[in-house]
Amino acid sequence: MQPHPSSDDRPTTPSTSEPDPVVVARLRAAGCVFAEDEAVLLAAEVDGRADAATELEHLVARRVAGEPLEQVLGWAEFAGLRIVVEPGVFVPRRRTELLAAEATRLASAVSGRPAVVVDLCCGAGAIGAAVAAGVAAAGGRVELVAADVDPAAVRAARRNLEPIGGLVVEGDLFDPLPEEIRERVDVLAVNAPYVPTAEIGLMPPEARDHEAHVALDGGDDGLDVHRRVAASAAQWLAPGGHLLIETSRGQAARTTALVEAGGLEARVLRDDELAATVVVGRRR
Numbered sequence: 335m336q337p338h339p340s341s342d343d344r345p346t347t348p349s350t351s352e353p354d355p356v357v358v359a360r361l362r363a364a365g366c367v368f369a370e371d372e373a374v375l376l377a378a379e380v381d382g383r384a385d386a387a388t389e390l391e392h393l394v395a396r397r398v399a400g401e402p403l404e405q406v407l408g409w410a411e412f413a414g415l416r417i418v419v420e421p422g423v424f425v426p427r428r429r430t431e432l433l434a435a436e437a438t439r440l441a442s443a444v445s446g447r448p449a450v451v452v453d454l455c456c457g458a459g460a461i462g463a464a465v466a467a468g469v470a471a472a473g474g475r476v477e478l479v480a481a482d483v484d485p486a487a488v489r490a491a492r493r494n495l496e497p498i499g500g501l502v503v504e505g506d507l508f509d510p511l512p513e514e515i516r517e518r519v520d521v522l523a524v525n526a527p528y529v530p531t532a533e534i535g536l537m538p539p540e541a542r543d544h545e546a547h548v549a550l551d552g553g554d555d556g557l558d559v560h561r562r563v564a565a566s567a568a569q570w571l572a573p574g575g576h577l578l579i580e581t582s583r584g585q586a587a588r589t590t591a592l593v594e595a596g597g598l599e600a601r602v603l604r605d606d607e608l609a610a611t612v613v614v615g616r617r618r
């Protein structure tokens with residue numbers, strides 16, 4: 335088992351207590367690179383429960399069978415927040431923190447009214463949650479809408495975003511967005527699928543076997559969803575509003591061209607440490 339890409343070569347949370355050596359040995363034998371840390375996290379999840387031993391056995395068995403750690407725990411850490419994730423739902427990746435940070439910066443610059451923020455292809459809603467928290471920390475407010483086509487993702491996003499006042503809608507791309515935010519969106523944050531179909535088979539089993547195909551598959555060149563988002567974004571952005579699309583280093587030039595073809599000024603942001611690339615478009 336490889337470390338899940340969401341873990342980006344580190345456990346979800348640094349551990350402090352002593353792990354159970356038997357659990358560690360089982361996790362290590364199954365290929366978990368951070369077996370000690372995972373054992374601590376799994377034990378913490380059942381701590382204090384009357385059926386702790388049985389439940390821990392259940393969680394360890396799921397992990398040993400190859401389920402992503404975050405789906406087994408039921409949460410992932412993203413931008414310092416705990417994001418609820420459910421089986422089958424895309425686990426937020428650390429690299430997406432670059433997009434969330436830039437979206438937060440842009441939304442925080444809106445003054446005198448709440449920034450209108452859309453988390454499109456929201457999955458569990460990690461980006462929306464991070465932007466809302468970041469803008470609030472900077473003293474601002476957001477009107478947050480999140481959308482996804484996958485009912486399981488929408489369910490998870492509702493658990494993360496409704497308690498903070500976000501609206502989560504289900505449907506294909508822009509279709510389910512409320513009409514009243516048309517041409518009013520300050521920040522349109524999009525981490526859509528961008529893996530070329532033929533490369534899905536090369537992904538770690540944790541992703542290809544445990545995350546929905548619709549969360550990964552970007553079509554022949556990986557850019558099918560980017561193409562559709564870029565073509566319609568200007569109809570939803572406020573003047574001066576921004577579109578942010580996560581992409582890969584190799585696809586960045588083509589994502590940029592799509593954003594420019596959609597009538598936006600584009601620039602590319604990179605963070606080598608996070609292995610992250612984001613194309614930022616601005617409506618003139």
Ligand SMILES: C[S@@+](CC[C@H](N)C(=O)[O-])C[C@H]1O[C@@H](n2cnc3c(N)ncnc32)[C@H](O)[C@@H]1O
Pocket residue numbers: 424425426427430454455456457458459460461481482483484487505506507524525526527528546548549550559
């Ligand atoms: C790579 S995952 C990212 C999820 C989330 N943005 C994140 O960063 O954690 C892509 C998401 O796009 C959703 N998606 C794919 N095609 C879509 C479409 N046509 N309309 C809306 N959502 C879509 C998938 O269901 C999945 O949740």
